[in-house]
Amino acid sequence: MSVSNNQALTQLNTQASTKVSDSLLLPQVATATIELIINKALALNNNKLVSFNAINQKTLTLKLAELTFPLSFTVNSTSSATAIIVRTHVESSDCTINTSINTLKKIKANQSLTLLIKQDELDVHGDIKLAQQFANIAQSLAIDWQSELARHLGDVPTHKLLQFGNKITKSISAAGKQIEADIGEYLVHEKRLVVTTSQIENFNQQTRDLASKVDSLSVRIDRLCSNIAEKSAKS
Amino acid sequence: MSSTDQNSQASDLSTSPKISADADASADKQNTTHFGYKTIEKDDKISMVAGVFHSVAKQYDVMNDLMSFGIHRLWKRFTIDASGVRPGNKVLDLAGGTGDLTAKFSQLVGREGKVILADINSSMLNVGRDKLRDKGLVQNIEYVQANAEYLPFEENTFDIVTIAFGLRNVTDKDKALRSIYSVLKPGGRLLVLEFSKPEHELLNKAYDFYSFNILPKMGELVAKDGESYQYLAESIRMHPDQETLKTMMENAGFEQTTFKNLTGGVVALHKGYKF
Numbered sequence: 001m002s003v004s005n006n007q008a009l010t011q012l013n014t015q016a017s018t019k020v021s022d023s024l025l026l027p028q029v030a031t032a033t034i035e036l037i038i039n040k041a042l043a044l045n046n047n048k049l050v051s052f053n054a055i056n057q058k059t060l061t062l063k064l065a066e067l068t069f070p071l072s073f074t075v076n077s078t079s080s081a082t083a084i085i086v087r088t089h090v091e092s093s094d095c096t097i098n099t100s101i102n103t104l105k106k107i108k109a110n111q112s113l114t115l116l117i118k119q120d121e122l123d124v125h126g127d128i129k130l131a132q133q134f135a136n137i138a139q140s141l142a143i144d145w146q147s148e149l150a151r152h153l154g155d156v157p158t159h160k161l162l163q164f165g166n167k168i169t170k171s172i173s174a175a176g177k178q179i180e181a182d183i184g185e186y187l188v189h190e191k192r193l194v195v196t197t198s199q200i201e202n203f204n205q206q207t208r209d210l211a212s213k214v215d216s217l218s219v220r221i222d223r224l225c226s227n228i229a230e231k232s233a234k235s
Numbered sequence: 236m237s238s239t240d241q242n243s244q245a246s247d248l249s250t251s252p253k254i255s256a257d258a259d260a261s262a263d264k265q266n267t268t269h270f271g272y273k274t275i276e277k278d279d280k281i282s283m284v285a286g287v288f289h290s291v292a293k294q295y296d297v298m299n300d301l302m303s304f305g306i307h308r309l310w311k312r313f314t315i316d317a318s319g320v321r322p323g324n325k326v327l328d329l330a331g332g333t334g335d336l337t338a339k340f341s342q343l344v345g346r347e348g349k350v351i352l353a354d355i356n357s358s359m360l361n362v363g364r365d366k367l368r369d370k371g372l373v374q375n376i377e378y379v380q381a382n383a384e385y386l387p388f389e390e391n392t393f394d395i396v397t398i399a400f401g402l403r404n405v406t407d408k409d410k411a412l413r414s415i416y417s418v419l420k421p422g423g424r425l426l427v428l429e430f431s432k433p434e435h436e437l438l439n440k441a442y443d444f445y446s447f448n449i450l451p452k453m454g455e456l457v458a459k460d461g462e463s464y465q466y467l468a469e470s471i472r473m474h475p476d477q478e479t480l481k482t483m484m485e486n487a488g489f490e491q492t493t494f495k496n497l498t499g500g501v502v503a504l505h506k507g508y509k510f
Contacts, residue, residue: 025497028309028316057322057345076342080371085342091319 027069027088034071035086042082047142052077058127060134061093065100073134095126107135268406269473280406281382285356294458295362296333301453302464308335310502311399314428315339317495317504323347324394327418329383330354330401334363340395341372351388353381354401383411388418399428403474412487419509425489427480430471431496431503438499446471477503 056077063070072090076083103121107113113132116122124131150158195203268277299307314336320326322345328337331352340350352367354360357380364378381387383398383405396415405411415425433439446468454464475483477494480503484492489507496503 023497023499025306025309025313028312031316032308032312074343076345078371078374083342085339087316089316089319092321 030067030069031071031086031088035084038073038084038086041141041143042084044143044145044148045141046144047140050137050140052082052137055130055133055137058094058130059090059092060130061090061096062104063096063098064104065098070096093126095124095128095130097125097131098123269470277406281355295359296366298454298458298464301457302450306498307400310428310497310504311335311339313495313497314397314399314426314504315343317506318395318397318424318426320344320395325392326350327386327388327393327396327415328352329381329386329396329398329415330404331397331399332356332359332363332401334367336397336399337363337376338367338370338372340397341367341374341376344375346374349375349377351377351379351393353379353383353386355380355382384414386414386418390417391420392418394420394423395426396423397426397428400430402427402429402480403470408475409483409487412484412489416488416509421509424506424508425484427484427505429480429503429505430474431480431500432476434496434500438501442501477505480505 052075055075057075059072059074061070061072069088072087072093074085074087074090076085099116099122103116106116106121113122113124113128113135117124146158146162149161153161266277267274268280303310318326318340320340320343322343324344325348326337326340326344328334328340328350331337331354334352337350337352344350352360352363354363360378360380367373367376379387383401384407396419398415402408402411412425419425433442447465450468451461451465454467455461458464474480477496477500481492481494484505484507488509490510492505492507494503494505
């Protein structure tokens, strides 16, 4: 009963958040931003061997667990330019992937799609080759951020900025690794030693039982002592 | 309606008139129509609307961004999302103006598809054509100067017809809807993106204040034409509300007609199918 109530509440919450995000046109804000970033990255790509011909006019749809709306990417490649159009709704998609942002990070880290499907982290409908081609293209883009930034800021400020950026990134990365190691240590070793609530409750119950037994034993001993005292007085 | 009446209506924001199906029918019978709050001869409307758009064509995109704070791009994006356009589709972007929808449709229908950018106003069409050519969009776009009431296309030609912020300027909307219905293929769909009636009274009042006090001044400042933007505000108020337009589409033959309010009903997207 309570499970079904929770499900109904979750469904209501999802519907309400979808309605709010729709009325504020948040999906359109998201797709416009993503489209702008992707197409800017494509424009800055230095790897001229990247070819979109095989996936021209194909649509890949991502349904992320974290988002209430899907993201569909359609490639439009002409002789003069290539653009990716991002939409929140398409009637037919060549490949649809149900997944999460975490799994996307794993794809980026070169983990095989097949392995992720086997682990139930990816659910693919349609042409899986298309998903692989999109992933390959994303990985083969080569953008020289330093040169691009230098065009706007100048060489020396860009160098200093990147130096500072690298330092910060290293610090954050080191802190992240330390936190990860601490959590790992805690989970593997310390968590086993930590007394759980049920164990404490069990211990308390045993202590209470023992105390009660000691009390009754004490009463019995007192009674025996008084009996002995009475008998010795009579004799 | 006397000119004094028109002026008093224009100045009294709380009683800004909203067209009803009856009022429209009565205007039809008298061979008159609306130009903002003015009642004019039907034959005069085309030239008067043309005058407005010839005047604002060059500043049209800048003014759209300023007036809507850029939100018109999201409304148009929503329309593209709702269109269900596919590669190979034939799309008519009616009253397409400076080609915002055409640009996206052109990329989505691909080489096998086609997009016709149609507008009654040659100045708007020229600005649209220049803009799209500058973007390198030339392969699958055609430009046609056409009146929405008499579309110069064969029956059952298009998979999708869109009319964004154009229907309210059409003299005979019912005739235009019938004309659109005729050129759509069976299974094709019409999407009408147009200003509409805000859902909440408070928003309605704020919107009225903005439309009648700030918009014309903005038009005067940027496009050097406050009158055209006064017309814009008035024409929005005279446009049929969500339910009325839905009924008009159904009367023209469209089925499964629905509408979706955007930004609290300031704009609505109507969608209907021809089966």
